[in-house]
Amino acid sequence: xxxxxxxxxxxxxxxxxxxAPAFNAFHTFLFSPDETTHAGGTHVKSADDLKRTMNTVIxxxxxxxxxxxxxxxxxxxxxxxxxxxxxxxxxxxxxxDNFWIGIIKVLPLVVVSYGVGLIVEFIFAVIxxxxxxxxxxxxxxxxxxxxxxxxxxxxxxxxxxxGVVIGKEVFGGTGMNILNPALTIRAFLFxxxxxxxxxxxxxxxxxxxxxxxxxxxxxVDAISGETILxxxxxxxxxxxxxxxxxxxxxxIPGSVGETxxxxxxxxxxFLIFTKIASWRIMxxxxxxxxxxxxxxxxxxxxxxxxxxxxxxxxMSFDFWKHLIxxxxxxxxxxxxxxxxxxxxxxxxxxxxGFFIGFISVMIRVFNPAYPEGVFLAILxxxxxxxxxxxYVVRGNIKRRMNRLKNATIYPKDSDGKAEELKAETV
Amino acid sequence: MSKDIRIKKGLxxxxxxxxxxxxxxxxxxxxxxxxxSDFHGITPKLxxxxxxxxxxxxxxxxxxxxxxxxxxxxxxxxxxxxxxGDRRRILTLKILADKTxxxxxxxxxxxxxxxxxxLKAVLLKSGCWPFIKxxxxxxxxxxxxxxxxxxxxxxxxxxxxxDLDYVLxxxxxxxxxxxxxxxxxxxxxxxxxxxxxxxxxxxxxxxxLHNVSGPHPAGLVGTQINKLxxxxxxxxxxxxTPQDLIIIGEYLLTGKFNAERVVALAGSSVKAPKYYTTxxxxxxxxxxxxxxxxxxxxxxxxxxxxxxxxxxxxxxLGYYNNTVTVIPEGDDYELFGWxxxxxxxxxxxxxxxxxxxxxxxxxxxxTNTNGEHRAFVVTxxxxxxxxxDIFPMQLLKACMVxxxxxxxxxxxxxxxxxxxxxxxxxxxxxxPHQKIIREGLDLLQKEIG
Numbered sequence: 001x002x003x004x005x006x007x008x009x010x011x012x013x014x015x016x017x018x019x020a021p022a023f024n025a026f027h028t029f030l031f032s033p034d035e036t037t038h039a040g041g042t043h044v045k046s047a048d049d050l051k052r053t054m055n056t057v058i059x060x061x062x063x064x065x066x067x068x069x070x071x072x073x074x075x076x077x078x079x080x081x082x083x084x085x086x087x088x089x090x091x092x093x094x095x096x097d098n099f100w101i102g103i104i105k106v107l108p109l110v111v112v113s114y115g116v117g118l119i120v121e122f123i124f125a126v127i128x129x130x131x132x133x134x135x136x137x138x139x140x141x142x143x144x145x146x147x148x149x150x151x152x153x154x155x156x157x158x159x160x161x162x163g164v165v166i167g168k169e170v171f172g173g174t175g176m177n178i179l180n181p182a183l184t185i186r187a188f189l190f191x192x193x194x195x196x197x198x199x200x201x202x203x204x205x206x207x208x209x210x211x212x213x214x215x216x217x218x219x220v221d222a223i224s225g226e227t228i229l230x231x232x233x234x235x236x237x238x239x240x241x242x243x244x245x246x247x248x249x250x251x252i253p254g255s256v257g258e259t260x261x262x263x264x265x266x267x268x269x270f271l272i273f274t275k276i277a278s279w280r281i282m283x284x285x286x287x288x289x290x291x292x293x294x295x296x297x298x299x300x301x302x303x304x305x306x307x308x309x310x311x312x313x314x315m316s317f318d319f320w321k322h323l324i325x326x327x328x329x330x331x332x333x334x335x336x337x338x339x340x341x342x343x344x345x346x347x348x349x350x351x352x353g354f355f356i357g358f359i360s361v362m363i364r365v366f367n368p369a370y371p372e373g374v375f376l377a378i379l380x381x382x383x384x385x386x387x388x389x390x391y392v393v394r395g396n397i398k399r400r401m402n403r404l405k406n407a408t409i410y411p412k413d414s415d416g417k418a419e420e421l422k423a424e425t426v
Numbered sequence: 427m428s429k430d431i432r433i434k435k436g437l438x439x440x441x442x443x444x445x446x447x448x449x450x451x452x453x454x455x456x457x458x459x460x461x462x463s464d465f466h467g468i469t470p471k472l473x474x475x476x477x478x479x480x481x482x483x484x485x486x487x488x489x490x491x492x493x494x495x496x497x498x499x500x501x502x503x504x505x506x507x508x509x510x511g512d513r514r515r516i517l518t519l520k521i522l523a524d525k526t527x528x529x530x531x532x533x534x535x536x537x538x539x540x541x542x543x544x545l546k547a548v549l550l551k552s553g554c555w556p557f558i559k560x561x562x563x564x565x566x567x568x569x570x571x572x573x574x575x576x577x578x579x580x581x582x583x584x585x586x587x588x589d590l591d592y593v594l595x596x597x598x599x600x601x602x603x604x605x606x607x608x609x610x611x612x613x614x615x616x617x618x619x620x621x622x623x624x625x626x627x628x629x630x631x632x633x634x635l636h637n638v639s640g641p642h643p644a645g646l647v648g649t650q651i652n653k654l655x656x657x658x659x660x661x662x663x664x665x666x667t668p669q670d671l672i673i674i675g676e677y678l679l680t681g682k683f684n685a686e687r688v689v690a691l692a693g694s695s696v697k698a699p700k701y702y703t704t705x706x707x708x709x710x711x712x713x714x715x716x717x718x719x720x721x722x723x724x725x726x727x728x729x730x731x732x733x734x735x736x737x738x739x740x741x742x743l744g745y746y747n748n749t750v751t752v753i754p755e756g757d758d759y760e761l762f763g764w765x766x767x768x769x770x771x772x773x774x775x776x777x778x779x780x781x782x783x784x785x786x787x788x789x790x791x792x793t794n795t796n797g798e799h800r801a802f803v804v805t806x807x808x809x810x811x812x813x814x815d816i817f818p819m820q821l822l823k824a825c826m827v828x829x830x831x832x833x834x835x836x837x838x839x840x841x842x843x844x845x846x847x848x849x850x851x852x853x854x855x856x857x858p859h860q861k862i863i864r865e866g867l868d869l870l871q872k873e874i875g
Binding site: 028033056278400403412 | 439441570571572573574585613614656658659660661662725727731732733734735736751753755756757758759760761762763764765768771772773774775776777778779781791792793794795796797798800801802803804805806807809815816817819820835836837847850851852853854855856858859860861864
């Protein structure tokens with residue numbers, strides 16, 4: 001008996017039972033279901049389903065994940081031994097040593113994120129008797145990419161449970177949530193463990209261990225894992241050794257997957273090409289961040305703030321460079337475009353995206369504790385997205401109401417002719 | 427002044443099995459049936475008893491809420507069976523056809539000199555009235571009301587639909603008679619849309635003629651109404667399909683109810699897809715097996731693949747249908763169907779689906795849902811195939827939560843379930859859009875009227 005028919009029999013056996021959603025989740029992962037269209041609807045359906053959609057986003061994330069695994073090692077060894085003098089991609093970056101650090105540091109984050117998140121999803125599916133929905137396939141991949149590399153796995157687990165339950169399941173699951181679950185997880189980590197999640201020790205593997213060794217009395221140099229935004233926030237931009245191409249291609253410290261603007265750009269183009277993510281949100285968010293960056297540059301140019309100001313470093317940072325450092329690019333491409341929590345109308349998407357870019361850079365510059373604002377800006381706009389949509393939809397309603405003034409309504413015929421036509425009944 | 431309609435948003439669903447433009451006469455059916463599910467919202471009151479003899483065009487039942495509205499037999503014969511469902515609701519009336527056909531006597535009407543009231547009376551009495559449908563609510567029109575305009579779409583853009591330019595050939599006289607009659611029922615205009623100048627409808631007088639172009643749903647009458655003269659709250663628009671105009675026109679000219687109609691038999695499961703002349707209510711098997719079927723496991727659809735109703739080989743041609751589509755059932759699993767590249771199915775995205783590379787390729791789609799039902803997730807997809815000035819997802823959600831105010835404001839009065847067939851086809855969450863809209867319309871009609 002073939003696997004297909006065996007699974008079919010198992011499916012029939014589990015039908016109606018409590019464990020059916022759990023079984024079906026695995027079954028539909030292997031085989032797309034044998035379900036046919038119902039009466040009263042279309043008899044054929046297009047090839048896309050939610051699994052395929054989510055899978056496309058994951059495909060756009062895979063290059064970023066692989067790059068981040070190499071970068072984990074590259075940052076680690078560079079922090080210890082200094083950056084290589086003449087950088088060669090093959091010899092200094094794409095090495096097994098670098099990748100091994102990725103395997104021991106990045107892969108566990110992925111495994112824990114998926115493992116814990118999917119367990120929560122399965123539990124909720126079984127309790128509530130609905131199918132396991134695919135939303136977490138993307139969330140589970142996003143989460144390890146937006147956290148610092150030295151995030152302890154237990155912290156991640158706690159955050160994932162919080163994010164999935166409070167961020168999504170209490171609202172009714174995939175499609176019903178108000179806040180982006182991955183960002184809810186990130187925000188939970190940030191606010192629950194602020195001392196761990198900020199500073200200059202958490203972005204490069206080894207920095208924290210080294211500082212503990214120094215505290216214990218070891219005679220070694222401290223490792224600095226400061227991010228570019230961290231340098232700028234402390235007005236230490238001059239100490240940075242990263243070139244623009246380092247920033248663009250991503251050979252810099254930062255959250256696991258956020259560093260390579262280049263691969264994120266490719267991922268974004270892929271998502272636009274496949275028509276999965278909204279280009280409106282991406283474009284308007286880029287515009288929004290550039291506008292805010294330009295305003296800050298102008299403030300510096302007009303001499304309104306001096307070099308002594310604590311905002312000088314970030315405000316004088318070239319406006320377009322905001323896009324290639326920190327999590328802005330990653331947030332715009334993969335998080336702002338989440339259709340469930342974003343604006344749902346095409347016009348609304350322009351406003352929604354613009355404000356994400358605009359507010360991201362604003363928070364990034366003004367946040368005293370932590371020089372990054374993308375996740376806060378997106379969460380804020382998640383909350384405002386329904387309001388934006390409300391006003392866009394009002395516009396449509398208003399047009400319809402205006403039309404109503406010229407409505408041609410005829411009164412019902414009341415000449416009683418219909419009475420005479422009554423049929424003889426049996 | 428006529429206004430042309432150009433649609434950009436939409437999607438053509440090109441399927442294998444277009445009916446070849448030759449017409450054969452289908453063998454006579456033994457049994458003809460009137461399926462009450464064709465008349466949404468009509469409660470029938472029978473006028474003949476089981477076993478009674480009826481003539482072609484003789485009334486079978488009337489509308490309980492509008493006693494002047496008669497529904498007639500397409501054929502002369504004996505009412506052999508009244509199929510009933512829950513709570514004795516009548517489902518189907520089956521008539522065993524006589525060897526010699528007798529027509530119920532009626533009189534031709536001089537349309538030019540007839541008054542509006544006379545016309546209405548004749549249409550109601552002859553059984554032609556149910557062909558006139560109204561929007562809002564997409565139900566049989568209420569004869570006590572006056573529509574602001576009447577719309578006739580002579581352009582078939584849907585998948586495998588009968589080509590109206592072909593099936594209307596030679597029926598100009600009947601069409602003109604019916605259109606002249608309809609023109610008397612409204613103080614407004616009779617809008618007729620055609621896809622090309624070849625259409626027999628383009629020679630009609632007393633109409634506003636519009637040229638329609640663009641992908642499906644350009645041919646849906648709802649799209650045309652929205653572009654030409656959108657419906658506001660309280661307004662009424664009537665619609666008639668051109669093939670039903672022929673029956674109306676023939677009655678007005680001859681006084682006989684002739685249920686004959688040219689039907690396209692199409693779909694990838696049909697060996698020789700082509701056109702057949704048959705009558706309303708005829709058994710589908712009378713022409714299905716003349717063309718032959720390719721496989722064992724197929725689905726017969728009364729209508730097209732987007733809006734039709736599920737039938738079976740021994741089912742009966744629907745009251746309003748001029749297309750019968752037969753496609754393979756898709757009740758099988760597909761290994762890794764959700765992530766492998768797809769070349770043989772239509773998709774509105776490019777997520778490893780490649781239908782965008784060959785927009786003119788014809789596809790052999792089956793009835794598989796290609797995925798499971800989910801909550802609404804993706805946004806912005808429906809808008810690409812929905813040409814009306816309406817927010818489709820917001821309207822669907824308003825219907826789902828039964829918010830009457832929102833339903834009104836977002837434009838539910840302007841739509842019929844069929845307008846949401848294309849969004850349902852591309853829906854990634856596999857939501858039943860047409861059912862949601864139908865239930866929304868029913869609720870709105872019940873609460874507001």
